[in-house]
Amino acid sequence: MGNLRLLFESPVLLVQLLLDGILIGAIFALAAYGMALVWGVMGLINVAQGELVMLGGYAAFYLYRAGIHPLFAVPVAAALLFAAGWLLYRAVIFRVVDKDLFISILATFGLSILLQQLANTLFGADVRTAESGFGTLFLFGGAVTVSRIKLVAFAAALLTGAFLMQFLRRSRMGQAIRATAQNPRAARVMGIDTDRVHAWTFGLNAAICGASGALVAMTWIVHPYLGLPYTVRSFMIVIIAGLGNVAAVLAAALGLGVAENFAGFILGAEYQAAFVFALLVAILVWRRFWLARERRYLR
Amino acid sequence: MKAPPFRHMAVAAVLALALLVPVLAPAYRSQLALLWVMIVFALTWDLLGGQMGYNSFGNVLFFGVGMYACVIIQRDAGLGYFTGLFLGSGAGALLAAALAALLGSGILGLRGHYFAIGTLGLGIAAGELASGWQFVGGGGGMVPPLFPGEVGGRETFFYYLSFALAAVTLPFLRWLYASRFGLVLNAIRDDEDKAEAMGLRTTRYKTTAWCISAFFLGLTGGAVGNLLGFVDPREVAFAGSTFGVWMVLMAILGGKGTLWGPVIGAAVFHLTKELFWTYLLGWQRVALGLLIVVIVVFFPVGILGWARERWPERFGHRIDEAEAGP
Amino acid sequence: MTFILQLERVRKAFGGLIANKDVTLRVPAGKIFGLIGPNGSGKTTLFNSIVGHHPIDGGSIRFDGREISRLRVPEIARLGLLRTFQQTRIYGGMTCLQNMVISVPTSELGWRSMFSRSPPEDLRRAEDLLDFVGLGPKRHLRAGDLSFGQQKLLELAMALMSRPKMLLLDEPTAGINPTLINGLLDRLRRVNQQLAITLLVIEHNMGVIMNLAEYVYCLAHGELLAEGNPEQVQKDPKVLDAYLGAR
Structure with missing residues (x-):
């Protein structure tokens, strides 16, 4: 709690934390938007979301090791993960799409454990990072430091998001995806192949998770057990922002990034993960009591 | 109706076999002690997940709380080993149940997948909190005191202790499911809105069910901490992606919402897991992850569910016998 | 006459759609009353408001002398006001x-009976x-x-x-074999007389409601259109218009 006083004594710290939080937030927004997409279109909550981020991170790391600048790794990771997502859909996901939600949650949870263990066995448990070599930016006479890669990652995240939006809006497949999200039965009646739509949706989701993972590997680190917090963050952002509202997803993600940074600073870094999970529980319970006032339930 | 004599004999045989394990197969005492623990896991999970339709990924929370409470009491209360263990486990169980009561009104008001994800967050949050808290040893965890008896006595003692836990839990739940309480849980599972529209005090039942589940898990936690000989916040006590998921999986594998399903599921799963650990060196965890996916995707009805589809009329009889008396 | 159920100017809107607009109705204890109206006239919404399924936007609902518009579903049920569902549950x-x-x-039931x-x-x-x-x-x-x-x-x-003291029945004859309807109506009358349970019945089947209820409220577009004994309501030109879709 001593850190709390520090915060009041030097307001420039506030700027630092706020800036860091916003810059992380954009990366959270990518994975969260992917979750909202899959949830909205397929009615599936993908617990393996964070593992897709983790795999994207490893893709960037190995490309970096092969001498490719990690920034170019972002589109490559997205493409690789699109393929991985497609395969996962064809192998597992399509079998649980129409089953009850609990089965799909459990199946994707199993998938998440499987991917963690695969990564652990194949890539090792070491913490990795893909060095961008961009250096650090000093603001306010050195009182606030921003590594340039975070700024680049922020821009890249927004760009990826914008790219996805355009795809959903302009392409035929994108339109089919949006139609399926609005009314799956009508979409099927109109001759849309929902199975293909689902495969594309899951692939796209994996692709943006991959991009976000590559950015994570550049800005921070990647390791096999990185996933779950990303899943939980995505879930939290989606339940705050709702499905299909991009601006709200971005706002919630930036807010979460900032909140997390402040919590990490005030409570100590060892409690930052605890904060994320506790916040999830708190938000759910708060929503539940809020709805109960209107005699409604969170379901 | 002609089943009972055979059934009694079967139960007696299993009991005798279970009691003789330390003599017959002394090398496997620890593995088999864990088997009983797994059975308790699956049974207590199914109380909510199978009977009440509330699929929790966070029941491991109560296990961890019981484990920590027990080891803290053993460390700080200055009691003898056995007094400390028993008082500690009891206190852990009560603490876990109290926690369930406290969390109940908030968390159990969540429905469906919100409950599943919320409880997942709850279990992991507890693990992260424990890893940051120096009083309970932080990320390094804690070590319970050494077992005082002679060599080999430890394994035998914990084998019987775990066996006793399972042997108490199963008949208790059997009694519970035959009472009005069990019926109300089933009603909540079938249609909670209807149950509320009929005036049932669903929150009271749900919370009580969670407390019962938490109590047995807390009790088990104390024993397992001592059985394993160490308490690690993320890998043992609040191990969401091992114990936490296994609970769910074992109940599903055996057949959700049945009394014996979780027992069968736990036995099959535990055996498979041990075989993986013996024969799939290095890849055992991957194989286990794959197994989870395969079970959930291809076999969500479970062993008893499958058997019921296969032999409906024969099974119908047994179901009637077990559940007809309200 | 004592009223077991009294609704005063009950309002309920979903977004811009007004489902119930200042509905006032009273049901005396021990009677069978009917609630009719064309599809989408807000009958089921009114039932949901009464039993506490959703909050109301205005007005008052009294059951057995007690304001219940802020109570939750199970609390109202425990007072003795139960409903059946149109989509049976x-x-x-x-x-x-x-x-x-x-x-x-x-x-x-107390705690002891739980187990x-x-x-x-x-x-x-x-x-x-x-x-x-x-x-x-x-x-x-x-x-x-x-x-x-x-x-x-x-x-x-x-x-x-x-x-219960009172039952709200949402289309009790829908989906029932027509040959069995008379038997069901007979049973409902016996429920009312022998068990002294007040009934408020939503019905689509005009023949049924004319036969069963002694007083009928008619809703259309969320508003109370007419009330009276079955013959009066049946002859009311406004009711006929509402059902035939004139206007």
Whole structure:
């Protein structure tokens, strides 16, 4: 709690934390938007979301090791993960799409454990990072430091998001995806192949998770057990922002990034993960009591 | 109706076999002690997940709380080993149940997948909190005191202790499911809105069910901490992606919402897991992850569910016998 | 005359759509009243408002002399005001008898009864009521395996099991074999007379409601359009317009 006083004594710290939080937030927004997409279109909550981020991170790391600048790794990771997502859909996901939600949650949870263990066995448990070599930016006479890669990652995240939006809006497949999200039965009646739509949706989701993972590997680190917090963050952002509202997803993600940074600073870094999970529980319970006032339930 | 004599004999045989394990197969005492623990896991999970339709990924929370409470009491209360263990486990169980009561009104008001994800967050949050808290040893965890008896006595003692836990839990739940309480849980599972529209005090039942589940898990936690000989916040006590998921999986594998399903599921799963650990060196965890996916995707009805589809009329009889008396 | 249920200017809107607009109606204790109206006129919404399924936007709902518009569903149910659902709801995985025995009035139960088995008198009453609605031979079947009409009867029996003071029935004859409707109406009258349960019945079938209810309220577009005894309402030109879609 001593850190709390520090915060009041030097307001420039506030700027630092706020800036860091916003810059992380954009990366959270990518994975969260992917979750909202899959949830909205397929009615599936993908617990393996964070593992897709983790795999994207490893893709960037190995490309970096092969001498490719990690920034170019972002589109490559997205493409690789699109393929991985497609395969996962064809192998597992399509079998649980129409089953009850609990089965799909459990199946994707199993998938998440499987991917963690695969990564652990194949890539090792070491913490990795893909060095961008961009250096650090000093603001306010050195009182606030921003590594340039975070700024680049922020821009890249927004760009990826914008790219996805355009795809959903302009392409035929994108339109089919949006139609399926609005009314799956009508979409099927109109001759849309929902199975293909689902495969594309899951692939796209994996692709943006991959991009976000590559950015994570550049800005921070990647390791096999990185996933779950990303899943939980995505879930939290989606339940705050709702499905299909991009601006709200971005706002919630930036807010979460900032909140997390402040919590990490005030409570100590060892409690930052605890904060994320506790916040999830708190938000759910708060929503539940809020709805109960209107005699409604969170379901 | 002609089943009972055979059934009694079967139960007696299993009991005798279970009691003789330390003599017959002394090398496997620890593995088999864990088997009983797994059975308790699956049974207590199914109380909510199978009977009440509330699929929790966070029941491991109560296990961890019981484990920590027990080891803290053993460390700080200055009691003898056995007094400390028993008082500690009891206190852990009560603490876990109290926690369930406290969390109940908030968390159990969540429905469906919100409950599943919320409880997942709850279990992991507890693990992260424990890893940051120096009083309970932080990320390094804690070590319970050494077992005082002679060599080999430890394994035998914990084998019987775990066996006793399972042997108490199963008949208790059997009694519970035959009472009005069990019926109300089933009603909540079938249609909670209807149950509320009929005036049932669903929150009271749900919370009580969670407390019962938490109590047995807390009790088990104390024993397992001592059985394993160490308490690690993320890998043992609040191990969401091992114990936490296994609970769910074992109940599903055996057949959700049945009394014996979780027992069968736990036995099959535990055996498979041990075989993986013996024969799939290095890849055992991957194989286990794959197994989870395969079970959930291809076999969500479970062993008893499958058997019921296969032999409906024969099974119908047994179901009637077990559940007809309200 | 004492009114068991009194609604004063009840309002309920969903977004911009006004589902109930200042509905005022009274039901005296011990009677059978009807609630009619074309599709989408807000009848089921009104039922949902009464039993506490959603909050109301204005007005007052009194049951048995007590304001209930802020209470939640189970609290209202425990006061003795129960409803059946248009899309019948029963506990599908349990047997009919089990469905019945857990429907005993909860307000009489304390903590101790939570873990006890059902006493024999409950079982006997459950079987009697199942016989009453004609489901006696089906009592050991899974409720989910019954036909829609049978589930409807089971739902009625469950409601009776909990000894309500008043029942709100949402289309009790929908989905019931037409040859059985007269028997059902007869039973509803006996419920009313012998068990002294007040009934408020939503019906589509005009013949049924004219036959059963002694006083009828008619809703259209969320508003109370007409009220009176069945003959009056039936002849009311506004009601005819509403049903025939003139306007």
